[in-house]
Amino acid sequence: MPATRTAQLMDGTGLARRLVEETATRAAGLAGQGIEPCLATVLVGEDPASVTYVRMKQARCAKAGITSRSVVLPATTTTAELVDTLTGLSQDPQVHGILLQHPVGPHIDERAAFEAIAPEKDVDGVTTHSFSAMSFGLPGFVSCTPGGIMRLLDAYDVELSGKHAVVVGRSAILGKPAGMLLLARDATVTYCHSRTTDLPAIVREADVVVAAVGRPRLIRGEDIKPGAVVMDAGYNAGNVGDVDFDGAAARARLITPVPGGVGPMTIAVLLAQTVDAASRGLSG
Numbered sequence: 083m084p085a086t087r088t089a090q091l092m093d094g095t096g097l098a099r100r101l102v103e104e105t106a107t108r109a110a111g112l113a114g115q116g117i118e119p120c121l122a123t124v125l126v127g128e129d130p131a132s133v134t135y136v137r138m139k140q141a142r143c144a145k146a147g148i149t150s151r152s153v154v155l156p157a158t159t160t161t162a163e164l165v166d167t168l169t170g171l172s173q174d175p176q177v178h179g180i181l182l183q184h185p186v187g188p189h190i191d192e193r194a195a196f197e198a199i200a201p202e203k204d205v206d207g208v209t210t211h212s213f214s215a216m217s218f219g220l221p222g223f224v225s226c227t228p229g230g231i232m233r234l235l236d237a238y239d240v241e242l243s244g245k246h247a248v249v250v251g252r253s254a255i256l257g258k259p260a261g262m263l264l265l266a267r268d269a270t271v272t273y274c275h276s277r278t279t280d281l282p283a284i285v286r287e288a289d290v291v292v293a294a295v296g297r298p299r300l301i302r303g304e305d306i307k308p309g310a311v312v313m314d315a316g317y318n319a320g321n322v323g324d325v326d327f328d329g330a331a332a333r334a335r336l337i338t339p340v341p342g343g344v345g346p347m348t349i350a351v352l353l354a355q356t357v358d359a360a361s362r363g364l365s366g
C-alpha cells in the first residue's frame with residue numbers, strides 16, 4: 083500500500099501560468115511603446131526532442147505576445163557557421179533574446195557557440211558572462227531552470243537562510259547554478275554528483291533537496307528528512323522524476339510533482355527574461 087502523502091504539492095503549472103500572464107502584460111506595454119519583444123530560436127539539425135522543445139517555446143512566446151524568429155540550420159552546420167549566425171542575431175536590433183537549443187551535435191563546439199550570444203540577449207543564461215554575473219550577485223540573466231526553482235521556493239515562502247540545501251547534480255545549466263542561487267540566499271549548500279560516496283546519508287541531512295540528475299527515482303523516499311522541501315528537476319521517460327515521489331511525499335513538507343512542478347517554470351522564466359531584455363534601457 084502506498085504511504086500517505088503528507089506533503090503539499092508545489093504547483094509549477096499554476097505559478098508558470100501567472101508568470102506568463104504577467105509577462106504578456108509587460109510585453110503588451112512594450113508594444114504600446116513601439117517595441118516588439120522578440121526571441122530568436124536557433125535549432126541545428128532535426129533531433130525530434132529539440133524540434134518539439136523549440137516549437138513549445140515558440141508557442142508560449144506567441145501566447146505571451148513575444149515574436150519568435152525561427153532560425154533552423156542543417157545538421158552539417160559547422161561551429162564557425164553557427165557562431166556567425168549567433169553573432170548576427172546578437173547585432174540585430176530587432177532581436178532581444180537568443181535561445182540556442184542544445185545539444186547542438188557532437189561536431190560543434192557548444193561552448194564557443196554559446197559565447198557568441200551577446201550577454202544582454204542571453205535570456206537562457208548560458209554564457210560564462212551570465213554565469214559569472216550570477217556568481218558575483220550582479221545583474222544578468224540566470225539559467226532558466228534554476229531561476230524557476232528559486233521562484234517556486236519563493237512562491238511557497240520557503241525559508242532558505244541557514245538551511246542545508248543538498249543539490250544532486252552539477253551541470254553548468256542546472257545543478258551548479260541552482261546551488262549558487264541557494265548560496266546567495268544564505269543556504270548552506272552541498273553538491274552531490276556521480277562520484278559522491280553515500281548519497282543517501284547526505285540527502286538525509288537536507289532541509290531542501292534539489293534533484294537534477296536525469297536518473298529515475300534515484301533519490302529514495304526513505305532518505306528524505308521529515309519536513310524537508312523537495313524540488314525535483316529531473317525528467318525521465320514515462321514522466322518520472324529523479325525522486326521517488328510517493329515515498330518522498332510521505333515525509334516532505336513541500337514537493338514538486340513531475341510533471342507540473344519545476345518543468346513549466348523553465349519556459350516561463352525564459353519568456354520573462356526575454357521581456358526583461360526588451361525593456362532594458364527604457365526605465366533606466
Ligand code: NAP
Nearest residue numbers: 227251252253256275276294295296315316317344345348
Ligand atoms: P547532466 O548534464 O547529464 O548532469 C547530470 C548530473 O547528475 C551530473 O552532474 C552527474 O554527475 C550527476 N549524476 C549522474 N549520476 C549520478 C548519481 N548516480 N548520483 C549522483 N549524481 C549523479 O543533466 P542536466 O542537463 O543537468 O539535467 C538533469 C535532469 O534535469 C535531467 O532529467 C533533465 O531532463 C532535467 N532537466 C529539466 C529541465 C526542465 O526544464 N525541467 C531543464 C534541464 C534539465 P557528474 O557531474 O559527476 O557526471
